[in-house]
Amino acid sequence: MMFKDPWNPTQEEIKKWAYSDEMAPEQDWELAIYKIENIPMICTFVEDEQCEHTSYFLNTLYVFTGDMVRVGREIQKLSQLLDTIENTTKSKELKLWIERSQLLIEYPEYYDNSYWGLCSKFVYE
Template structure:
């Protein structure tokens, strides 16, 4: 699959990749797709059994939360908190509900940030 720019993919390109069996287009691609505007779409992939990359997208959510909290920008954290409040009402899968609960706890207790859980290859997702 070809991307015009894998570091700035469109939602259409992300969705097409989500339902393909291809490897990530570039290493650490999570960092390219975890923009606020993509999070609701990423959540739908996590809950869709037809999606080929559910674990990848779940990991993306953990990296997104971890980076947002670690950077410590209060406006961005507030935006994340509002997003989590919205997602809490719509999340159906256990995985998405757990991400939401863990994310809210990390916002409340940022000192518990640990890269092995909130970074790429999250132990929450891959249990490494």
């Protein structure tokens, strides 16, 4: 699969990759796709059993929250996004991500890169 620019992928390119069996186009590609406007779409991939990369996208959500809280960027937007997703999600994985994210927002001093960074222990252990 070809990306015009893997570090600035379109939502359509991300969606195509989500349903492919290909490896991520770049190392640490989570950082390229975790823009706030992509988060609702990423959540749909986590909930879709047809998606080939559900763990990858779940990890992306943890990295997204961790980075937002760690640098103190757009916390209000993040909180609103979590509230919106919480009202529609059915999966226990997303509910747990939301719950953990809300706790991290409230207690940012508990940030731990091994849980909120790439290869999150929340996802891969």
